[in-house]
Amino acid sequence: MDQDDEELVLDMVREFAQSDVAPEDMSIDKNRKIPDELFNKMVELDLLAMNAPEEWGGVDLSLSTVSRALEIVARANASVAVMLQGQFKTILQLRRFGNQQLWDEYKDRVHDTIFAFPMTEASGGSNPDFIQSTARKVEGGYVLNGSKVMITNGGFAQVYIPMVKNEEGAFDFFVVDSDMEGFSFTGQENFIGLTGTPIGGISLKDVFVADYHRMDPSLYKDLSIADSAHGDARVLMGAVLAGIQQHALDEVLKFTQQRKAGEQYLWQLQSIQRKIADISIGYQNTRLLYQDAAAKRDAGDSSYFLTATMAKAYGSRQAVSGGDDAMQAIGALGYSADFPIAHLIRDARAMEFAEGSVEKMRTEITKWEVKNG
Ligand SMILES: Cc1cc2nc3c(=O)[nH]c(=O)nc-3n(C[C@H](O)[C@H](O)[C@H](O)COP(=O)(O)OP(=O)(O)OC[C@H]3O[C@@H](n4cnc5c(N)ncnc54)[C@H](O)[C@@H]3O)c2cc1C
Incomplete structure (x- = not known):
């Protein structure tokens, strides 16, 4: 195209x-x-x-x-x-x-069908070594067992690619349909943000999948398919975080240009200008980071992963603090559940966990700097 x-x-x-x-x-x-x-x-x-x-x-x-x-x-x-x-x-x-x-x-x-990529289990998402879901080889395919939590599209998706451990203890990935025998939903998360996104858990109980449902093991070694998914997701999350910040900017610009404090509109006050400028800088930087990461990924440059990690780590914090600035600039109306700013903050906050917590991402960035800086 x-x-x-x-x-x-x-x-x-x-x-x-x-x-x-x-x-x-x-x-x-x-x-x-x-x-x-x-x-x-x-x-x-x-x-x-x-x-x-x-x-x-x-x-x-x-x-x-x-x-x-x-x-x-x-x-x-x-x-x-x-x-x-x-x-x-x-x-x-x-x-x-x-x-x-x-x-x-x-x-x-x-x-017309929603897909999902479940890795996290109840034992914690940061350390894949804790994963207990398994794949056992049988004639003609594999039998999968285990459960996953906090999965984006979990419960709504009909196609899943869960990460499990095979009999050698290595990570494996299989395409699973929600109508396969032994597959069930375990319920939606009660998260405070991204409340419209279906996010929930699944259980696999002796689910049989044919051999060809295994993702091609010759194309990846151990965790690299998980890294691949994280890398793509971090670019995409960076874009979502830029969109959230732009939404906050839209709201704050609209409001402060029509609300007056004495003779001046709110946007003309220096303290409000500082907040608007900070939201704008955060938005532009998040955008630059995710677009740079995406361009590198499209060009086959593996350093995209680091930039994508920065886009999500920086963008998620910036979207939360930008939302807070927007709320303060708008005043108590911004604090109302009937105004969008509160949910923008709650939505952005989720991205400090999803696709790798910010702590884990900062460790990855620091390790890269120590090695290459
Ligand atoms: C909106 C949303 C969507 C999600 N979608 C998916 C999905 O589609 N698929 C999926 O598989 N998972 C998904 N998750 C789960 C997400 O990947 C996990 O939340 C994440 O991996 C962190 O795991 P945890 O929440 O279990 O925290 P834990 O791993 O239990 O960690 C708890 C705390 O300890 C810190 N910590 C843990 N280990 C270290 C370490 N080594 N160094 C420093 N700090 C550490 C963490 O940063 C965190 O602050 C989603 C989560 C959210 C909020």
């Missing part, structure tokens, strides 16, 4: 975000659900398959463009954008590590 065509797709996403998503922003947060009509509209516009290859009927958007699309959606509502983030990251791993038989089976479903 050439650049002009990619821009046309982004125009369509912009129109969708403004006309269909933005009006539902507050109700999605309150009702803890993306309305069915909105989801159906995404299917109708083929948004779920934006980064699927053309052989699957997708438009094969680069990571750079698909992340720009996510920023646009997140500016209208982060819950919708994070659901799409879970979809796009899982499709990328299926493309990268799947096989022809798997692609033939799932290529039509990426257009």
Whole structure:
């Protein structure tokens, strides 16, 4: 797809975000659900398959463009954008590590079915060594057992690629359908932010999957498929965090240009200007980081992982503090649950855990600096 065509797709996403998503922003947060009509509209516009290859009927958007699309959606509502983030990251791993038989089976479903990538277990997400889910080889396939928690799209997705340990103790990944015998949902998380994104747990009890449902082990060594998923997800999360900051800017600019303090509008007060400028700087820097990471990833430059990690580590803190600045600039109305700022802060805060906690990411960045700095 050439650049002009990619821009046309982004125009369509912009129109969708403004006309269909933005009006539902507050109700999605309150009702803890993306309305069915909105989801159906995404299917109708083929948004779920934006980064699927053309052989699957997708438009094969680069990571750079698909992340720009996510920023646009997140500016209208982060819950919708994070659901799409879970979809796009899982499709990328299926493309990268799947096989022809798997692609033939799932290529039509990426257009109307939600996908998810479960790694975290109740024992903790930061240390994969604690993972207890298993794969046992049997004739013609594998039997999977275990349970996963806090999975983006968990409970709503119909296709999952869980990380399990095989009999050699190495990590393995299999494509699992929610209608397979032994598969069940274990419930939604009661998270305080991203309340519209389905996030929940799954259980696998003697689930049989055919041999070809195993992601191609010759294409990855041990954890690298998890790293691949984390890397893509961090770029996409960076884009979501840029969108959240832009949403905060939209609200603060609108409000401070119509509310007066004495003779002056709020935006004309120096203390308010400092807050607006800080939100703007945070937004621009997050955007630069995630776009740089995406461009590197598209060019096959492995240093993208570090930049993507920075985009999420920096962007998540900045989106929380930018939301706080926006709340203060707006005044007590900004503190109301009937105003979007509170949910922007709650939504952004989730990204300090998802796809690797900020503590773990800072360790990764420091180790890189010690080695290469
Ligand atoms: C919105 C959202 C979406 C998510 N989506 C998914 C998903 O799609 N798939 C999935 O598999 N998981 C998902 N998760 C789970 C996420 O990956 C985990 O929350 C994350 O890996 C951290 O694990 P934990 O929350 O269990 O914390 P723990 O690992 O138990 O850690 C607890 C605390 O200790 C700190 N800590 C732990 N180990 C270290 C260390 N070595 N060095 C320094 N500090 C450390 C952590 O930073 C954290 O502050 C999601 C989480 C959220 C909030």
